Amino acid sequence: MRPQLDPDLLSTFLAVVQGGSISAASRAVHLSQPAVTARIARLEASVGAALLVRSVRGVTPTPAGLRLAERARALERLLAEALDEVGDDDNAVGALSLAASTTIAEHVLPSLLARFRQRHPQASIELHVGNTHDIVEAVRAGAQPLGLVEGTARAAGVRLVPWLDDELVAVVGVDAPFSVKRDSDLAQVPILWREAGSGTRAVVAAALRRAGVRTRPLPHDPVLGASTAIANAAAAGLGVAFLSRWALAPLLASGRVRTLSGLSFSIRRKFQWALPAGSLTGAAARFHRLAIQQPPAPM
Secondary structure (H helix, E strand, O other): OOOOOOHHHHHHHHHHHHHOOHHHHHHHHOOOHHHHHHHHHHHHHHHOOOOEEEEOOEEEEOHHHHHHHHHHHHHHHHHHHHHHHHOOOHHHOOOEEEEEEHHHHHHHHHHHHHHHHHHOOOOOEEEEEEOHHHHHHHHHHOOOOOEEEOOOOOOOOEEEEEEEEEEEEEEEEOOOOOOOOOHHHHHOOOEOEOOOOOHHHHHHHHHHHHOOOOOOOOOOOOEOOOHHHHHHHHHOOOOEEEEEHHHHHHHHHHOOEEEOOOOOOOEEEEEEEEEEOOOOOHHHHHHHHHHHHOOOOOO
């Protein structure tokens, strides 16, 4: 007979898989590295299979490890849902705190937060806004229970899970003092950039690099720290902006900007959840479940 499986071993195993190393997992679960190694050895003995491949660059799960990690995450979700269902009544979910990057905070979350408030009228809501790097770090450090980001940053102890589709569309002011008719024109005109650490900036830079237009921002390119500021700067003729389709409808309706139709490339991305290695609980779990079951749609 196999030894009885200790659930704590699964949580430690998930921390190792997510962190990519024993040292990262030891920080995440607050155990020494030898203790983490011993737990993994006990788990491998319990399941009768090697779960991790060790190398100088860290650890990666074996095929058996990948299957077990998937099942372990499903068990954590089921347990969190069960605790929610048998816990306090719906109006006593506590405070909802989350972090989101600018575009998501401004254009995606308001309707979803309103729906959450309708379900839980007594719950307080606090939304922290930052760039992708800051939000991933906040979730990694435990300062926020969950986050939503636009970029592809990575951090040990954080799972990035795709949620909604988005497209960044090139726009200019209707009276812009320059013309863009083809990809190569983007090498000569100013482009409006978000600040370093922004997920939008990283995605735009990668797309322009693949198109052979730019490898990095140029000295004459304005850098603005908010998507609203970039939209208004584009409308004023300061440069080309790449704006989320979620933010585009009211801007086009205002008649202040127009899309660029001559470009040969598109910039598609995913809005992603930044989730901790462990399970969500309380208000964060309920909000996440609502967002997955009833996702918002762009206007």
